[in-house]
Amino acid sequence: MSLYALFTRNGPSGFGYGSTAEEVTAGLSLAGKTILVTGCNSGLGYEAMRVLTLRGARVVGTARTLDKAQAACARVGGATVPLACELADPASVRACIAAVQAADLRLDAIIANAGIMALPKLEKAYGLELQFFTNHIGHFILVTGLLERLTETGRVVMLSSAAHKMAPKAGIEFDNLGDVKGYSDWKQYGQSKMANLLFAKELARRFAGTRKTANAVHPGVIQTNLGRHMNPMMRFAFGLTEKIALKSVPQGAATEVYVAVHPDAATISGKYFADCNIAKERADANNAELARKLWQVSEDIVAKLP
Numbered sequence: 001m002s003l004y005a006l007f008t009r010n011g012p013s014g015f016g017y018g019s020t021a022e023e024v025t026a027g028l029s030l031a032g033k034t035i036l037v038t039g040c041n042s043g044l045g046y047e048a049m050r051v052l053t054l055r056g057a058r059v060v061g062t063a064r065t066l067d068k069a070q071a072a073c074a075r076v077g078g079a080t081v082p083l084a085c086e087l088a089d090p091a092s093v094r095a096c097i098a099a100v101q102a103a104d105l106r107l108d109a110i111i112a113n114a115g116i117m118a119l120p121k122l123e124k125a126y127g128l129e130l131q132f133f134t135n136h137i138g139h140f141i142l143v144t145g146l147l148e149r150l151t152e153t154g155r156v157v158m159l160s161s162a163a164h165k166m167a168p169k170a171g172i173e174f175d176n177l178g179d180v181k182g183y184s185d186w187k188q189y190g191q192s193k194m195a196n197l198l199f200a201k202e203l204a205r206r207f208a209g210t211r212k213t214a215n216a217v218h219p220g221v222i223q224t225n226l227g228r229h230m231n232p233m234m235r236f237a238f239g240l241t242e243k244i245a246l247k248s249v250p251q252g253a254a255t256e257v258y259v260a261v262h263p264d265a266a267t268i269s270g271k272y273f274a275d276c277n278i279a280k281e282r283a284d285a286n287n288a289e290l291a292r293k294l295w296q297v298s299e300d301i302v303a304k305l306p
């Protein structure tokens, strides 16, 4: 636990910065629930899967390859269904959707957890900047493809980040998603996380009148493999501050798990959470027109993919 956690108070949910995924699910039985977690082989996704299975849920754990998913699922020991889902490969994402359909799995929650951060140079998939493609487009295909699999009270949890505040001024630069002019590792990561947040907002709008929910979360700042692309100086500084200021992995997984399964979050939709409580997002993340446009543009992009 970091020193910082000792000096923070819990919020209205009763949980806060220092809460862990085990603490936010203490006393809950998730028997009979099925929850899909992307990026189950590492960091927060692995911890979320571990704790959800500990509480009795069956977890559909996805990773870039079936080998990785199987190895991670075997490590947690509980009820799991390992599946491959390479988010930068639409065929892999579609095969994952097909596998969920073929197994007739009904999903109580989808935690869109996988992600990449701060690629030092412009990389692309299908002509689009890779962080935008992986973090947003890959999950857009997956989640929209699985909507009919959600139970009546199904919850969608999108891993955003406080870094959505580093997105460009426009929120999403729709005319600059490919050969990005003025490429910046953090701006492009921020844009992808703004896209995750806007997607949750628009999905919540589409869920209005149902008991399904969609929310976005900032998990905190945690040292995981996510930092592998950061420049070495920044990684070093992260290492130094870990014990003072960063969350541990169990604390980092708490917010996504809380929003996915805690009874108190069952009717909350269209919100941005941090430290297991509703938090304030950048103002334009509440721009419904921007969210609608992102959905439309994403549909157009997906329609043209092989």
Ligand SMILES: NC(=O)c1ccc[n+]([C@@H]2O[C@H](COP(=O)([O-])OP(=O)(O)OC[C@H]3O[C@@H](n4cnc5c(N)ncnc54)[C@H](OP(=O)(O)O)[C@@H]3O)[C@@H](O)[C@H]2O)c1
Pocket (backbone or CB within 6 Å): 038, 039, 040, 041, 042, 043, 044, 045, 063, 064, 068, 085, 086, 087, 088, 112, 113, 114, 115, 116, 117, 134, 159, 160, 161, 162, 218, 219, 220, 221, 222, 223, 224, 225, 226, 227
């Ligand atoms: N850690 C933080 O401080 C922090 C802060 C804010 C937000 N977040 C968000 O939290 C989420 C989880 O991050 P983490 O810290 O747990 O990072 P992590 O340990 O690096 O885990 C990321 C997961 O995403 C998977 N992934 C990456 N690219 C993928 C692709 N193309 N297709 C499918 N899966 C892919 C990784 O698979 P491989 O292992 O095979 O690469 C891994 O399983 C991310 O969405 C991140 O943006 C984290």
